[in-house]
Amino acid sequence: MEPTTSxxxxxxxxxxxxxxxxxxxxxxxxxxxxxxxxxxxxxLEKEDGVVSAxxxxxxxxxxxxxxxxxQRKDKVHIAKFDxxxxxxxxxxxxxxxxxxxxxxxxxxxxxxxxxxxTHVVSATNIKHISPVNHKKQGVFLFNxxxxxxLQQNLGVWEYTAGWFQQETGRDNSTVLLPTDRQKSxxxxxxxxxWDKLSDILPSLIFKKSFHSYVLDNFYANNVAAMPVLYKIx
Numbered sequence: 001m002e003p004t005t006s007x008x009x010x011x012x013x014x015x016x017x018x019x020x021x022x023x024x025x026x027x028x029x030x031x032x033x034x035x036x037x038x039x040x041x042x043x044l045e046k047e048d049g050v051v052s053a054x055x056x057x058x059x060x061x062x063x064x065x066x067x068x069x070x071q072r073k074d075k076v077h078i079a080k081f082d083x084x085x086x087x088x089x090x091x092x093x094x095x096x097x098x099x100x101x102x103x104x105x106x107x108x109x110x111x112x113x114x115x116x117x118t119h120v121v122s123a124t125n126i127k128h129i130s131p132v133n134h135k136k137q138g139v140f141l142f143n144x145x146x147x148x149x150l151q152q153n154l155g156v157w158e159y160t161a162g163w164f165q166q167e168t169g170r171d172n173s174t175v176l177l178p179t180d181r182q183k184s185x186x187x188x189x190x191x192x193x194w195d196k197l198s199d200i201l202p203s204l205i206f207k208k209s210f211h212s213y214v215l216d217n218f219y220a221n222n223v224a225a226m227p228v229l230y231k232i233x
Contacts, residue, residue, distance in 0.1 A: 003125040006051060007092045008176055009099070010123060010189060011108065012081035012142070013115040022060035023082050029114040030083065034233045037085055040107050044087065049094035054134045056142070056230035058082035059197075063204045064143075066215045069224040072146060077117065077185045079144035079226035083233075086191065092179075095122050121184045127154065127175035129161065132193045139197055140230045143190040148222040150177075153187045156221040160214045167203045167210070170194065186226075197229070 015030045016023060026034075034055060041053035061080065069078065089095050098104050099122075112118050132140070147153035157175065164170045173192040178184035194200050204210055218225055 001128045001130055003128045004131075004174070006088050006090060006125060007095045007179075008089070008123045008125070009085075009087040009095050010119075010121050010142075010176060011085040011111060012079070012119045012144075013083045013111050014080055014117045015083050015115050017080070017116060018082075021062070023058050026057070033083065033111055033114050036110060037107060038233060040103065041085065041087070044098075049090050051088040051090060052134050053087045054085065055233040056084040056086070056140060057233040058084075059139070059229045059231055062201060062227050062229055063210075064215070064225050064227045066218045066224055068219050068222060069146070069226070072224060076146040076224065077119070079119075079142075079186070079228060081119070081142070081144075081228055083111070083115075084142060084230060092122075119185055121176075121186075121189075122179045123176035123189070124179060125174055126177040126188065127157065127173070129165075129173035129192070130171060132172050132174050132191055134193075134232065137232055139194045139200060140232070141190065141192050141194075141200075142228055142230065144186045144226040144228070145188045145190065146185070146224045146226070147187045150181070150187055152221045153223050156217050156223050157188070157190065160217055163209065163214050167207060168194065168200045170200075200229070 016027050037055045041055055044050050044053040145153050170192055176189040
């Protein structure tokens with residue numbers, strides 16, 4: 001589909017670090033920031049110009065990072081965000097005004113105070129399969145891409161998107177392009193949804209074509225993907 005005309009604000013944070021690729025426990029500080037953020041987002045959704053405001057809690061880090069990340073360790077922060085917020089608004093002015101408000105500054109400060117690393121970026125939609133449904137629970141992906149070039153990244157994303165549609169039944173995706181690319185740690189952030197883990201994990205683990213088609217194409221085009229799977233908090 002054509003990209004949306006919406007503007008986005010994405011906040012990602014590492015609060016509870018794990019040596020494992022999954023997040024089984026939730027600290028008290030993370031529970032408190034989740035509840036604070038959910039309350040704030042519910043209020044935001046009542047305002048004119050705000051389409052949605054959703055809080056996410058990480059479930060696991062799936063296979064998919066690929067080999068290119070090893071060559072760029074000095075240039076990229078490896079995404080292990082266990083907490084995220086995504087706000088969609090109708091205009092850039094709405095996002096800009098939101099970031100200047102005292103309640104936003106309070107929530108951002110609160111998130112940073114309990115995090116070891118945070119990443120905040122405003123964005124537009126540059127590629128779009130169909131809208132991501134935030135009205136019901138599911139398995140939500142934020143895939144943090146790093147590439148030597150934006151066009152390389154977009155090209156290989158589009159080239160491999162069909163694999164995910166065919167092999168995992170994915171029928172939605174909103175690709176976020178950071179507004180200030182100099183400040184963003186990532187070239188693009190892909191966001192999409194499945195109904196359940198069994199829709200996506202078996203394909204990533206057991207299908208050889210995930211490596212030979214998807215990951216090998218990422219590597220050949222100097223693209224690193226850092227996927228994290230979430231649920232709505």
